[in-house]
Amino acid sequence: MAISRVARRYARAAFDIAVEHDDLDGWLRDLRVVRDGIGTPNVLQLLGSPNLPRAEKLRIVEDQLSSLDPLRVNLVKVLIANGRIEALPQVVAEFERFANDYRGIAIARATTALPLDESEAKRVEGQLSRLTGRRIVLQLGVDPTILGGLVVQIDDRLINGSVAGRLAALRADLAR
Numbered sequence: 001m002a003i004s005r006v007a008r009r010y011a012r013a014a015f016d017i018a019v020e021h022d023d024l025d026g027w028l029r030d031l032r033v034v035r036d037g038i039g040t041p042n043v044l045q046l047l048g049s050p051n052l053p054r055a056e057k058l059r060i061v062e063d064q065l066s067s068l069d070p071l072r073v074n075l076v077k078v079l080i081a082n083g084r085i086e087a088l089p090q091v092v093a094e095f096e097r098f099a100n101d102y103r104g105i106a107i108a109r110a111t112t113a114l115p116l117d118e119s120e121a122k123r124v125e126g127q128l129s130r131l132t133g134r135r136i137v138l139q140l141g142v143d144p145t146i147l148g149g150l151v152v153q154i155d156d157r158l159i160n161g162s163v164a165g166r167l168a169a170l171r172a173d174l175a176r
Helices: 005-020 024-038 041-048 054-064 070-081 085-103 118-132 163-175
Strands: 105-112 135-142 149-154 157-162
Touching: 005 024, 005 070, 005 085, 024 041, 024 054, 024 070, 024 085, 041 054, 041 085, 054 070, 070 085, 085 105, 105 118, 118 135, 118 149, 149 163, 157 163
Parallel strands: 105 135
Antiparallel strands: 105 149, 149 157
């Protein structure tokens, strides 16, 4: 999912407020509650509907998010007021990315042909940490079609060390 410029702007504004108030964890927690509570496609469609009066949309938000800090609720209200509520899931995702970057954390999605045991996963984490200079949070997946090796996605970077990737590269070289 590509993050829109609109979502990035809202996330950056919220992130700057969170850092200014030294409340990054609180914002992360509450934004995830918002995403899980009203960030579903059906609720976003309802809140984005031109047929539902703005006052009713705001009442729904206030009812659903009454337990959250008012600054977080205001972010949702601003998204509604500006006709951007559909960007909410992207705003949360981008906020999480800003928070991870701020803390020196990278999310790495590693796919292998067979499941890694704990020691192998730790070794991959260590190698990726040395490569990126950041602390790695490893998300593991299994895809037998890669045949062997490892495919890793970190941000926009793809590291294809799979057997299938090497075979495809060899095939391309031989075709020249």
